Each structure stands twice: as C-alpha cells, then as structure tokens.
Amino acid sequence: MAQHHKLGILGLGRMGKCLADGLSKQPSFRSSPILFSNRSATSGAKSNVELVQSCDVIVMAVKPQNVFEVLKEIGPHLGKGKTLISIVASISTSEIENGVAKGTAVIRAMPNTPALVGEGITALCSGKSSSQAQLKVAKEIFEAVGKVVLVDENQMDAVTGLSGCGPAYLYVILESLTDAGIKVGLPREVATQLASQTVLGAARMLQVTQRHPAALKDEVTTPAGCTIDGLLELEEGKLRVTLIKAVVQATKRAKALAKKANVEGAK
Ligand SMILES: NC(=O)c1ccc[n+]([C@@H]2O[C@H](COP(=O)([O-])OP(=O)(O)OC[C@H]3O[C@@H](n4cnc5c(N)ncnc54)[C@H](OP(=O)(O)O)[C@@H]3O)[C@@H](O)[C@H]2O)c1
Numbered sequence: 001m002a003q004h005h006k007l008g009i010l011g012l013g014r015m016g017k018c019l020a021d022g023l024s025k026q027p028s029f030r031s032s033p034i035l036f037s038n039r040s041a042t043s044g045a046k047s048n049v050e051l052v053q054s055c056d057v058i059v060m061a062v063k064p065q066n067v068f069e070v071l072k073e074i075g076p077h078l079g080k081g082k083t084l085i086s087i088v089a090s091i092s093t094s095e096i097e098n099g100v101a102k103g104t105a106v107i108r109a110m111p112n113t114p115a116l117v118g119e120g121i122t123a124l125c126s127g128k129s130s131s132q133a134q135l136k137v138a139k140e141i142f143e144a145v146g147k148v149v150l151v152d153e154n155q156m157d158a159v160t161g162l163s164g165c166g167p168a169y170l171y172v173i174l175e176s177l178t179d180a181g182i183k184v185g186l187p188r189e190v191a192t193q194l195a196s197q198t199v200l201g202a203a204r205m206l207q208v209t210q211r212h213p214a215a216l217k218d219e220v221t222t223p224a225g226c227t228i229d230g231l232l233e234l235e236e237g238k239l240r241v242t243l244i245k246a247v248v249q250a251t252k253r254a255k256a257l258a259k260k261a262n263v264e265g266a267k
Pocket residue numbers: 010011012013014015016037038039040041048061062063064066069070087088089090110111112113164
C-alpha cells in the first residue's frame with residue numbers, strides 16, 4: 001500500500017484478526033504498523049474515535065448488529081479524505097454513507113478467512129463518494145492477502161453465500177474425504193495431506209487451465225474405471241444439488257440479516 005496511507009482495523013474478531021495477521025506478513029504493510037480498535041480491552045487497542053482520527057483508511061470488521069452503534073460513534077469523525085472499508089455482511093454502502101460525515105469514501109468488501117494464509121478472495125464494490133484511487137487502495141489491501149474481484153453491490157449477498165461462507169463448506173468436504181481415507185485404511189496424516197492437496201490441486205487446475213470443470217472431470221474418468229463408480233455415489237448422494245442449495249440458503253440469510261440490521265438500526 002502506498003506509504004502515505006495509515007491503515008486501521010475496527011473490530012478485532014475472527015475476520016479482523018485474520019486480516020491484521022495476513023497483512024502484517026506482507027512487506028508492503030510492515031513499514032507502517034496497522035492500528036486497531038476493539039470493544040473489549042485488547043492490549044494495544046485504540047478507542048474507535050482515536051483510530052478513525054489517526055488513520056485515513058479504516059477497515060470496519062464488526063458484526064452487522066453492531067454497525068449502527070459504531071457508525072454513530074465514528075461517523076462525525078470521518079469525512080473527505082477518509083476511506084471506510086466495510087467487510088460487514090449485509091449492510092449496504094448507502095446505509096453506511098447515511099451514518100457518516102459527507103464526503104467519506106465508503107467501499108464494501110467481502111473477504112474470506114483463507115486471507116490468513118494469503119489465499120483469500122475478496123469481492124469489492126464502491127459507494128457513491130469513492131474515487132478510483134480509493135478503490136485502488138482497497139484493492140491493494142485485499143490483494144496482499146489473496147485475490148480480488150470487483151462486483152456490483154447487488155451481487156454482494158451472493159458473494160457472501162459463495163466465497164464468504166465457502167471455506168466452511170470445503171472444510172466439511174475435506175473432513176469427509178479425510179475420514180474416507182481412514183475408512184479405506186490410510187493413516188490420518190496421510191489422508192489429510194492427500195485430501196487437502198487434491199482440493200488445492202483441482203482448484204489450481206481450474207484457475208491455470210481455465211477449462212470447464214466438467215472437462216477436467218471427464219479426463220479423470222476412464223471407461224469402466226474407478227472414478228465413475230465414485231461419481232455415481234456422489235450423484236446418488238445429491239452432492240451437486242446440496243452444494244447449490246447451501247449457497248442459495250446462505251445468500252438468503254445474508255439478505256435477511258440486512259433487513260434485520262436495517263430495522264434495528266432505525267430504532
Ligand atoms: N468470519 C468470516 O469468515 C467473515 C467473512 C467475511 C466477512 N465477515 C464479516 O466480518 C464481520 C466480523 O465477523 P467476525 O466473524 O470477525 O465476527 P467476530 O469474531 O464476532 O468479531 C467482531 C468484532 O467486533 C468487535 N466489536 C463489536 N462491537 C464493537 C464496537 N462497538 N467497537 C469496536 N469493536 C466492536 C468485537 O469485539 P469484542 O470481541 O470485544 O466483542 C469483535 O472483536 C461480520 O460483519 C461478518 O459479516 C466475516
């Protein structure tokens with residue numbers, strides 16, 4: 001990130017900490033320490049207002065139900081020259097803009113926890129007052145911990161359902177594949193290594209070759225071989241429809257949380 005920017009993270013829970021840890025491993029963020037604030041007295045933490053006053057780029061990483069109390073507190077201390085990046089699920093840029101001083105650049109981001117190991121993916125969208133330069137700064141922050149895609153704001157709940165929640169779905173798949181390895185006689189450590197590298201390798205194949213997953217699957221599936229027997233079991237177990245329904249339900253939940261937070265914020 002450009003030297004002259006001072007970055008603060010407001011809310012040091014799972015995701016805030018994950019970002020702070022991920023960014024602190026990156027050389028470009030080491031020169032200027034990242035400041036943070038939290039509700040509980042975490043050592044080294046600033047107050048929310050001190051954080052906003054000391055930083056020009058603030059990542060807000062609190063739960064949706066805490067957003068409006070936080071905005072009441074920090075809103076008047078923001079304004080032109082400040083960029084507020086919200087990673088909060090379900091709260092729109094216009095709702096955030098309504099709670100902060102005029103001119104504040106508001107950007108929404110939906111990262112995921114593999115950011116901790118530099119393999120996250122973050123979707124970004126801009127609010128109405130953010131410039132291309134401010135969006136670029138947001139891009140740099142999240143590119144330091146993985147990949148970045150730009151989306152329309154109306155796609156953010158879908159992103160939440162797919163990549164925001166996605167690591168959890170894949171951990172279930174990884175746990176199951178590992179258990180499967182144990183069932184067929186492999187030691188746990190070996191099964192874990194085989195399962196995790198297979199998932200990683202398949203994902204990389206998709207990214208590097210840019211071929212359709214069905215074509216890549218067909219290449220593994222030889223006539224009357226073993227893979228087709230495994231695939232038949234997956235079809236019978238409705239793996240595809242189950243994964244699709246998981247993303248659909250999580251997306252619906254993200255939309256419902258938005259409505260709930262709106263009602264509570266308006267109180
Ligand atoms: N977890 C994920 O995979 C993920 C992925 C993408 C986006 N997100 C989004 O990231 C946000 C945070 O999620 P999380 O899982 O990290 O939640 P979390 O672990 O509960 O962390 C929330 C943090 O916010 C702090 N906080 C609450 N009210 C505050 C206030 N008034 N002032 C300062 N700090 C305050 C909490 O402090 P205390 O601990 O002291 O209460 C806590 O450290 C959510 O909006 C979520 O939608 C999460």
